[in-house]
Amino acid sequence: MNKVTTGLIGLCVLLFLLPWVEASCGGQKIVTLSGFDLAVGKKLDADDTDENFGRSAEQTVREPIVTIVLFTTILAFILCFLIKNAKTLRTLTIFLGICGFILILIFKFSFDHQAAKAAKESGFTIQLKYLVGYWLALFIYPMIAIISLLMKEGERKFATSLLGKTTYQKAGPPTFCPKCGYELSANDLFCPSCGHKIKEV
Numbered sequence: 124m125n126k127v128t129t130g131l132i133g134l135c136v137l138l139f140l141l142p143w144v145e146a147s148c149g150g151q152k153i154v155t156l157s158g159f160d161l162a163v164g165k166k167l168d169a170d171d172t173d174e175n176f177g178r179s180a181e182q183t184v185r186e187p188i189v190t191i192v193l194f195t196t197i198l199a200f201i202l203c204f205l206i207k208n209a210k211t212l213r214t215l216t217i218f219l220g221i222c223g224f225i226l227i228l229i230f231k232f233s234f235d236h237q238a239a240k241a242a243k244e245s246g247f248t249i250q251l252k253y254l255v256g257y258w259l260a261l262f263i264y265p266m267i268a269i270i271s272l273l274m275k276e277g278e279r280k281f282a283t284s285l286l287g288k289t290t291y292q293k294a295g296p297p298t299f300c301p302k303c304g305y306e307l308s309a310n311d312l313f314c315p316s317c318g319h320k321i322k323e324v
Contacts, residue, residue, distance in 0.1 A: 128216045128274075129203045131267050135196050135223070138263070141256030143189075144234065148249050154184075158256050161186045161230075162193040188230040192223050213271050220268025227261050 139158030146153045156165060164185035199219045206212050235251060242249040298307045298321075305316035313320055 128267055128270055129200070131263055131270070132196060132200045132203060132216070132219065135260060135263055135267075136193075136200055138256050138260045139193050141259070142254040143257040143260075145252040145254055146238070146249060147252070148247050153249075155254075156184060158189060158193065158260065160184070161189040163190070186230055186234065188226050188233065192226050192230075195219065196223065213274065216271040217268045220264050220266070220271065223264035224261065224268070227257070227264065231257070 139162060141157060142155050143158045143161060145155045154165075154167060161184065164183045166183045196219065199215055202215060203212060206215070231253065238249045238251050298309075299305065300307055300314040300316065300319055300321065302319040303314060303317040305314050307314065307321060311321055
């Protein structure tokens with residue numbers, strides 16, 4: 124398994140510790156949530172929110188989509204050290220990169236919708252600011268898939284090149300007609316130039 128993709132997957136796990144979203148109302152910051160907070164849930168106390176945010180003080184902010192991405196990434200990182208088959212690992216990393224990117228985009232649209240709904244119910248404007256952790260994750264997940272695909276294409280070209288060299292080596296030097304010296308192909312039974320029967324090609 125390529126160390127670059129394994130390292131990027133490990134980095135994605137660490138990105139969940141960074142701040143992902145900051146919510147504010149009327150220019151006043153309400154709460155900052157890391158990717159880990161969104162994945163496992165963070166309870167909003169009286170200092171974090173009030174009725175203006177459209178949530179009760181007892182409510183927990185938890186996004187199932189982020190939970191799926193986090194635990195899938197952790198599982199993929201562990202499997203990178205357990206699975207020895209390169210093709211299986213490559214498929215795994217491509218799947219993780221594509222699905223992670225799509226799910227993170229879906230999370231943003233979903234979270235924006237929830238904020239708009241809460242703002243409509245409460246009558247106050249709620250602003251969401253997506254922070255460094257979110258944008259880095261949105262960038263790195265597709266990079267994992269792209270690098271894995273490039274590795275696959277590079278290995279295919281190398282194998283094709285190697286196969287071509289092997290075939291040439293097995294074919295050996297060209298064979299010539301013993302009568303007229305015409306260069307023969309491997310399948311010629313008679314010389315195309317003089318018609319001499321070729322016993323061995």
